[in-house]
Amino acid sequence: xxxVTQLGSHVxxxxxxxxxxxxxxxxxxxxxxxxxxQYPNQGLQLLxxxxxxxxxxxxxxxxxAEFKKSETSFHLTKPSAHMSDAxxxxxxxxxxxxxxxLIWGAGTKLIIKP
Amino acid sequence: NAGVTQTPKFRVLKTGQSxxxxxxxxxxxxxxxxxxxxxxMGLRLIHYSVGEGTTAKGEVPDGYNVSRLKKQNFLLGLESxxxxxxxxxxxxxxxxxxxxxxxxxxxxxxxx
Numbered sequence: 001x002x003x004v005t006q007l008g009s010h011v012x013x014x015x016x017x018x019x020x021x022x023x024x025x026x027x028x029x030x031x032x033x034x035x036x037x038q039y040p041n042q043g044l045q046l047l048x049x050x051x052x053x054x055x056x057x058x059x060x061x062x063x064x065a066e067f068k069k070s071e072t073s074f075h076l077t078k079p080s081a082h083m084s085d086a087x088x089x090x091x092x093x094x095x096x097x098x099x100x101x102l103i104w105g106a107g108t109k110l111i112i113k114p
Numbered sequence: 115n116a117g118v119t120q121t122p123k124f125r126v127l128k129t130g131q132s133x134x135x136x137x138x139x140x141x142x143x144x145x146x147x148x149x150x151x152x153x154x155m156g157l158r159l160i161h162y163s164v165g166e167g168t169t170a171k172g173e174v175p176d177g178y179n180v181s182r183l184k185k186q187n188f189l190l191g192l193e194s195x196x197x198x199x200x201x202x203x204x205x206x207x208x209x210x211x212x213x214x215x216x217x218x219x220x221x222x223x224x225x226x
Contacts, residue, residue, distance in 0.1 A: 049214060094211065100212050
């Protein structure tokens, strides 16, 4: 069965530093890949998605992610962290074999240090 | 543009009580989902629907029932609430199963 692994339940970075949140999936075929962000006491909103085409995907708020098929990874990055980036981030995948149900990672809470 | 609206936002139930959570979307989406979110476990799919009049079980369906009588509404029912059902519940919808899912603001349910 498809699974999604997010390395690190909490990631702490200083304001202005590089943000790197890791996501690996287990599918043997290229799935659709998503990153969602959840701010405190709110629902989830889409940050970016990969379906087909260019493997480097740009999203909102300066985030981007690169699909690497050989590594079955879809890591999320941002060159310079801002205090407003503090939130929980979820990686999700969907594929035809799972009837395109979204399969979710456990989430990574991003902490920004002043 | 309301998007996905969940009611209620908060609820406290006693063990054994029943309740229904309502999800309404105004985007004419075919797919609707109910998730529960617990600390450290991400989102777990309870039930979903691929169109009006259809429902299907997700990863954790036990203790819950759903109905989709109208395309815009997806109801989640708890017939006999248990403390293990204390959680934050999210409804989501999508145009197709392959695309972006839009989420409601969540319902925080506590069962005592």
